[in-house]
Amino acid sequence: MILxxxxxxxxVLKSKAKNITHDYKNLTxxxxxxxxxxxxxxxxxxxxxxxxxxxxxxxxxxxxxSDDETIVKDERxxxxxxxxxxxxxxxxxxxxxxxxxxxxxxxxxxxRADIKRSKSIFIKYCDINFKEEIAEFDGLIARVVQHExxxxxxxxxxxxxxxxxxxxxRRKLLDISRGKISTDYIMKFSKNKIK
Numbered sequence: 001m002i003l004x005x006x007x008x009x010x011x012v013l014k015s016k017a018k019n020i021t022h023d024y025k026n027l028t029x030x031x032x033x034x035x036x037x038x039x040x041x042x043x044x045x046x047x048x049x050x051x052x053x054x055x056x057x058x059x060x061x062x063x064x065x066s067d068d069e070t071i072v073k074d075e076r077x078x079x080x081x082x083x084x085x086x087x088x089x090x091x092x093x094x095x096x097x098x099x100x101x102x103x104x105x106x107x108x109x110x111x112r113a114d115i116k117r118s119k120s121i122f123i124k125y126c127d128i129n130f131k132e133e134i135a136e137f138d139g140l141i142a143r144v145v146q147h148e149x150x151x152x153x154x155x156x157x158x159x160x161x162x163x164x165x166x167x168x169x170r171r172k173l174l175d176i177s178r179g180k181i182s183t184d185y186i187m188k189f190s191k192n193k194i195k
Contacts, residue, residue, distance in 0.1 A: 003037045003051040004188035008108045008156065009177025010052075011190060017047075017054045017152040019088045022130040024055070031085055031128065034059050041185035043106045045144050047151030050107050052188070056088045058148035065140055075139050082141050089125035091149055092134070094118035101143055103157050109183045111172055113165065115157050117146045 006013055020027070030053065038046040038059060047058040065071060066080035096119030104112045120138040123145060127133055137145055147157060158166060158173065166173075175181060179189040 001033045002040050003033050004186040005050050005106050007176050007187045007189045009190045012049050014154045015054050016154045017056045020055045041106050045148040047148045049151050056152045058086050060084055060144050085128045087126040089123055091121055091123050093122040096120040115160050117143050
């Protein structure tokens with residue numbers, strides 16, 4: 001089932017999400033719905049808070065990046081096969097030279113900005129079977145993981161911009177929060193008014 005994606009300004013997006021247990025109600029169905037929702041919106045990642053659930057869960061499928069000819073061949077093959085569920089993740093370390101990349105977000109449609117993120121990360125998480133994993137990711141995979149991880153921490157990529165850049169996009173962000181946008185996917189807007 002395709003779920004509505006919460007738009008910028010919704011309070012759930014700014015809340016730190018909670019850990020869950022293996023018996024969380026309807027977890028398999030939630031994850032299936034998140035995959036369907038993400039693919040319907042042409043995303044590469046989706047965090048549970050973006051569909052209104054303040055739980056520490058996100059999904060990633062970087063295959064769409066593998067078609068980008070500007071990405072080196074070795075990384076393209078990694079991106080093509082990277083599809084994972086992250087439950088109760090915890091970033092243990094971020095390292096390597098931070099680098100800029102132009103990011104967007106399904107909750108903030110038609111807004112993009114260069115965001116600086118660490119090149120590599122170590123992360124502990126549970127897979128879909130609640131088997132604990134510790135892994136190191138780098139490059140674009142590390143970037144997507146960090147972006148989705150920020151969502152479960154209540155952080156949006158726009159929070160990482162300078163105050164000047166946020167001020168310049170203020171009108172667009174207000175329009176998104178008020179539902180004055182058009183997308184190819186279903187969105188849900190906050191009843192709280194942003195000023």
